Amino acid sequence: xxxxxxxxxxxxxxxxxxxxxxxxxxxxxxxxxxxxxxxxxxxxxxxxxxxxxxxxxxxxxxxxxxxxxxxxxxxxxxxxxxxxxxxxxxxxxxxxxxxxxxxxxxxxxxxxxxxxxxxxxxxxxxxxxxxxxxxxxxxxxxxxxxxxxxxxxxxxxxxxxxxxxxxxxxxxxxxxxxxxxxxxxxxxxxxxxxxxxxxxxxxxxxxxxxxxxxxxxxxxxxxxxxxxxxxxxxxxxxxxxxxxxxxxxxxxxxxxxxxxxxxxxxxxxxxxxxxxxxxxxxxxxxxxxxxxxxxxxxxxxxxxxxxxxxxxxxxxxxxxxxx
Numbered sequence: 001x002x003x004x005x006x007x008x009x010x011x012x013x014x015x016x017x018x019x020x021x022x023x024x025x026x027x028x029x030x031x032x033x034x035x036x037x038x039x040x041x042x043x044x045x046x047x048x049x050x051x052x053x054x055x056x057x058x059x060x061x062x063x064x065x066x067x068x069x070x071x072x073x074x075x076x077x078x079x080x081x082x083x084x085x086x087x088x089x090x091x092x093x094x095x096x097x098x099x100x101x102x103x104x105x106x107x108x109x110x111x112x113x114x115x116x117x118x119x120x121x122x123x124x125x126x127x128x129x130x131x132x133x134x135x136x137x138x139x140x141x142x143x144x145x146x147x148x149x150x151x152x153x154x155x156x157x158x159x160x161x162x163x164x165x166x167x168x169x170x171x172x173x174x175x176x177x178x179x180x181x182x183x184x185x186x187x188x189x190x191x192x193x194x195x196x197x198x199x200x201x202x203x204x205x206x207x208x209x210x211x212x213x214x215x216x217x218x219x220x221x222x223x224x225x226x227x228x229x230x231x232x233x234x235x236x237x238x239x240x241x242x243x244x245x246x247x248x249x250x251x252x253x254x255x256x257x258x259x260x261x262x263x264x265x266x267x268x269x270x271x272x273x274x275x276x277x278x279x280x281x282x283x284x285x286x287x288x289x290x291x292x293x294x295x296x297x298x299x300x301x302x303x304x305x306x307x308x309x310x311x312x313x314x315x316x317x318x319x320x321x322x323x
Contacts, residue, residue: 040121098112182231
């Protein structure tokens with residue numbers, strides 16, 4: 001059957017396929033969330049529109065068929081539609097575009113896929129993306145609020161750590177307080193004749209290659225693996241110290257070996273790559289490997305250097321003093 005003349009806004013697609021087939025196809029497409037239309041390009045009028053488009057444009061009494069975009073939309077929206085349609089007709093292949101149309105005072109987002117049917121008619125498939133865009137906006141808003149909340153919590157955490165004498169980045173004690181705790185532990189152990197251990201930990205790779213994310217990760221692990229009576233601090237850019245109250249050399253070695261394995265299994269992400277976390281440790285105890293604060297620090301450092309000389313990523317014990 002021939003197509004209608006350019007001045008006849010008839011239901012063109014229904015004439016070509018039959019009313020029942022046109023209705024069936026329209027219902028099937030709408031069941032998939034797709035509305036569709038056929039437009040006569042010479043006058044810009046719709047010659048076919050699925051029922052959903054009548055509802056979309058609130059045409060309950062009169063069909064979208066026979067109307068143009070200028071009658072259905074704002075002038076700027078109709079102009080944008082016409083501009084893309086002419087491009088598609090000139091190119092001859094399907095094209096997908098995004099359009100925002102105001103309907104009943106509300107902006108709606110659509111994805112339109114257009115394809116020329118012949119030299120005079122254009123098929124358009126309509127997807128309403130408004131709910132998706134709304135969900136995306138709500139999700140983005142929620143994520144922004146979460147990030148703001150996390151930022152506020154981080155500020156409060158750092159302020160609390162400053163007030164408690166803790167390092168901002170690692171959450172560990174500052175060196176000054178650690179030295180005071182170490183001296184008190186020596187005095188207590190001397191009076192009560194009990195031992196404790198001191199561990200020096202170095203992140204493998206050397207200070208110039210150590211990233212802040214690795215220091216923060218080690219700080220978290222130390223906080224998680226020490227008790228309330230223990231103490232941990234960052235001594236310098238490369239080295240951390242841990243005081244294990246009332247813990248002998250053998251038990252300290254076992255606990256630090258467990259911590260070393262945890263470090264080796266850590267994923268420390270920064271700038272899109274895994275930095276890893278390899279550490280070396282030196283363990284000394286009071287009074288079995290040293291009898292003063294200076295000797296204890298020296299013994300722990302010597303054990304640490306021994307672990308590094310052995311190839312890093314291991315725990316070494318200080319030699320027990322026989323005197």
